[in-house]
Amino acid sequence: MLYASIKIKKILCIYIILIFLLSSASLAYSVSKTSKKTLIMIKSCLSGGDDEYDTPAFHINDKWVYKMSFNYESSVLKANGKIKDYTVLVESIEDNRYKTKITGSFSGNAGIFGLIPVGSTSGSVSGYAYVNKKDIAYIQFLINSKGKISGGAFSFNIDATMDLDPPWKYIDFPLKVGNKWRSYSDVTLKIHYKIKTLLGVVIKEDDYKKKFTIDEMLKCTKDHVKISTKAGTFKDALLIENETGSKIIINIWFSPSVGNMVKWVYKDVSGSDKIEFSMELTSFKYKYNSPPNTPKNPSPEDNAKDVDVETSLSWDGGDQDKNDVVTYDIYLGKSQNPSKIGSISKPSTQKRITFDLDDKLEYNTIYYWKVIAEDKNGRKSEGSLWCFTTEDNNSNNPPYTPSNPSPGNGETEINISEPVFLSWDGGDPDKNDTVTYSVYFDKNSNLSNKIYTFSKPATQTRLSFKLNISLENSTKYYWKVIATDDKGNSKEGPVWNFATQGYVPENRPPFNPSDPTPADKKKGVDINPTLSWHGGDPDEGDTVRYDIYLGTSRDSMQKKDSIYKPATLHQISYHLNNLWEKTWYYWRIVATDKHGETVKGPIWSFKTKIVDNEPPYVWIQKPVEGGIYINDKLRFTDGFISIYLHHPLIIGPITIKIVAADNVEGGIAKVQIFIDDELRYEDSSSYGTVEWRWDDVYSFSDNHWHIIKAVAYDLAGNMGSADIKVRKIL
Secondary structure (H helix, E strand, O other): OHHHHHHHHHHHHHHHHHHHHOOOOOOOOHHHHHHHHHHHHOOOOOOOOOOOEOOOOOOOOOEEEEEEEEEEEOOOEEEEEEEEEEEEEEEEEOOOEEEEEEEEEEEEEEEEOOOEEEEEEEEEEEEEEEEEOOOOOEEEEEEEEEEEEOOOOEEEEEEEEEEEEEEEOOOOOOEOOOOEEEEEEEEEEEEEEEEEEOOOOEEEEEEEEEEEEEEEEEEEEEEEEEEEEOOEEEEEEEEEEEOOOOOEEEEEEEEOOOOEEEEEEEEEOOOOOEEEEEEEEEEEEOOOOOOEOOOEEEEOOOOEEEEOOOOEEEEEOOEOOOOOEEEEEEEEEOOOOOEEEEEEEEEOOOOEEEEEOOOOOOOOOEEEEEEEEEEOOOOEEEOOOEEEEEOOHHHOOOOOOOEEEEOOOOEEEEOOOOOOEEEEEOOOOOOOOEEEEEEEEEOOOOOOOEEEEEEEEOOOOEEEEEOOOOOOOOOEEEEEEEEEEOOOOEEEOOOEEEEEOOOOOOOOOOOOOEEEEOOOOEEEEOOOOEEEEEOOOOOOOOEEEEEEEEEOOOOOOEEEEEEEEEOOOOEEEEEOOOOOOOOEEEEEEEEEEOOOOEEEOOOEEEEEOOOOOOOOEEEEEEOOOOOEEEOOEEEEOOOHHHHHHOOOEEEOOEEEEEEEEOOOOOOEEEEEEEEOOEEEEEEOOOOEEEEEEEOOOOOOOOOOEEEEEEEEEEOOOOEEEEEEEEEEEO
16 A cells, blocks of 8 residues: 555656646746747747847737657656647737637656656646736646546546746847846746546545746847748747856747747756756747837928928828728827827828828927827837927018009009009008018010119008109000018019000900919819919900919929910819829919910919728727627637637627728718617717727527628718628627
8 A cells, every 4th residue: 555655646746747847837947937938928030130029919819839848857757748739829818918728638658766667648738828918928827637647547637726926027028139137936836636546536636836936037149040840941030048157058939920939948957857848839820910110201300490380290100911000199299298189090001191280380389299100909119209390480471462553453544644643452461570562663564664662561551652753645554563571571463554544555454363263272172173263354356365384382383284265254264184182282374365465363372182082991890700708808719609600799788899090191080880780879080999889688589690880981971881790699
């Protein structure tokens, strides 16, 4: 009986080593802890050694499969074993952690005192491990093992719980070549075991508890290392090692295409016991989720000066993942810690992002701003802090365009025996300015003769002066006024004319072009606009040529075309095609009659809109395909039930989440949620995620199948939609 009792205890010792260590639940050695951490946490390097790598983001049903081997040798015990198809599956994503499912089958051999063969072991491993989302630190293991030792005719059950306090942070993110960190945790291991004969008789059942500390100094030493396993060849692996000088050797390789460990080797010859442990990847299912592109190329440019107080903010963004949606949080303020002023969501394929400010900025003020981009998987990229200075209010407004002449334009029978006064409306919107008026006067319309200059305060809006030159009867005179403020800004008035008594008109010039469409300074104009204006000629038998000048600035205007119209046609139009989107255009009409009389219209401007012919992007974020929800919580996404159902199963209420984003910069007008073609909710938010709680109660006798449909309309009237079939109970 004593011999049998000793043998049972030795068998139990072997079993715990072969099963519990190999199942990665035992982290009594830093090797086991190291291997387990590796399974769930590392994102590989993507480029050179100067880059940093953020905490990886996992998705439901991500999976890694490994082969593991173990050798242990002491003066008392020899053991070796392996786990076949050691699998780690991301089963669910909770608020702050991942729940990973662990499965595998093991086999091994052992001998006592290096002499007595106990026999071979075999069995299975299953359980769960929990890790923090923010830093992939391990929180808890729950492992169950079942097996037998054939030489001893015994069977075993082991249930183990391991708590880690603080959570064991194996990698210090962001990770960079050259970084060193302390990998530390106090571990509490609790084991409940039961030993039975193959006939089912319980020989021994007991609990075992042990506390130990994990404490290693690790360092990221290389990236872009080539390594091959059964899962493939990876050329972008990242190597992590423990500090040199230790008798414990740790080597770990990670790859971005895996999002996890590729290979791991551990050797401990620090004491009388010798331990060797290794893991290699055999297959995986993982899609690397790139973070959004770091916002760059800001407009206004960093440190820009004299920025318009009605500016918009724009930058380069996007995401390498084509089917992603990126939400940009915009921060703007007068300090280097600006506040968030808004958000905008765009498809990942849109590279240039523009955000229009609601309010006019202050003059002569330094503003700081930045953009933080976040994709739908929670990956973030933060742009630099930029700044710009708005224009000085002293850069001011130009004077008003001279208007409302006296004598009236085209007026005749002016009596020159009495003093003739030229008058017009002027002034300047900047009340403290001084305006200088230059008056041009001649017998032909190509005015070049400046006859008078004088200055008046900006607040004087009716100007007049006496002509001190000799006028002639039966003569037509032309004149114009140019107003210039003391900052150098000027406005040129149109050419006016009047005739003295006895004048018999041979020809009168065309009417001055006026009343433009689009209206001056109008925004949101179509890229294929029709320009129109009021024209014509007072001489009914005349023909007028209209020269259309167009450009993207006042200085770049060139003649686009010429059209001929009868003098009696007063509403003139001209169609343009294929203008640039979101661009300011400047245009002017020059009217010339068949006698060569020419009148130049004022310079007008308009801004084109963004063309939006594409439906908005719509994604049903919650519920997910194959998910099982209980009282608004995602409980399962894998296993027989969810695979059988295929469609989501919803038990109790659920918060439906819809992401809608416009494919251009127009914006979202509204989002609607339908249940079985019945409109249940509508939201007019511009961008982002729309949420609605579906709390209808269905009895077991009701039809449980329903269609959730999301419909989004952009500001251009385009519609996009997505739907999902679900089953709802209670």
